[in-house]
Amino acid sequence: MFKIQEVRELIKLIDNSNIDEFEYANEGTTIKMKKQGNATVVYEAAPAPKQEAPAAALAPAPAPVASAPAAAAVQQEAAPQPAETANLHKITSPMVGTFYASPSPEAPVYVNAGDRVNKDTVVCIVEAMKLFNEIEAEVSGEIVEVLVKSGQLVEYGQPLFLVKA
Incomplete structure (x- = not known):
């Protein structure tokens, strides 16, 4: 196995x-x-x-x-995307690790759906091998959807957020 x-x-x-x-x-x-x-x-x-x-x-x-x-x-397969999400920017995970929406369990989340972000805005943390990596938005716009839950394992290249640029 x-x-x-x-x-x-x-x-x-x-x-x-x-x-x-x-x-x-x-x-x-x-x-x-x-x-x-x-x-x-x-x-x-x-x-x-x-x-x-x-x-x-x-x-x-x-x-x-x-x-x-x-x-x-x-089977792990990406579902076909609806037409309305095709023109949105995806913030993806740069590594395999654990997704965290906030810097600590008692702290508020970095971003929610509807929040405005800039290119250098930290949107989450991906923890890999006890290293906590801050992930930046890479684009200015509005967070449309948060695609993963805090504590969830994420893969390299997995979409984390959808942003309307």
């Missing part, structure tokens, strides 16, 4: 490469990744269940759709 950190590292490596499709098997589990536009789709096939049947029973093999729910549960 793959550890979540191993899967994240594979996604990051594939995302940063020119590879469009990738398949990796380890200890009976297979991961298949395929790039679709800006999204990386991950399918993980669960190991085949071991069935012990009497030698006299000649039952047909289970249909391959039995593993489809497991693959669908692991």
Whole structure:
């Protein structure tokens, strides 16, 4: 079985490469990744269940759709964006880490939907390996939507905020 950190590292490596499709098997589990536009789709096939049947029973093999729910549960795919969000600027995570909306649990959040920001306005913190990295807006405008919750794990390149420039 793959550890979540191993899967994240594979996604990051594939995302940063020119590879469009990738398949990796380890200890009976297979991961298949395929790039679709800006999204990386991950399918993980669960190991085949071991069935012990009497030698006299000649039952047909289970249909391959039995593993489809497991693959669908692991699939990570960006949903198509509505037309109204297509012209908005996305503030994305520059690293894998934990998203924090405020500098401490008792402090107010940096920004809410409807707040105006400048290029150098700190909008959140992404913590990676015990380092707290302040993320700036990079654009002047109005925060339209906060896409993640405080304490949520975020991936490299994952959209955090939508900004109307």
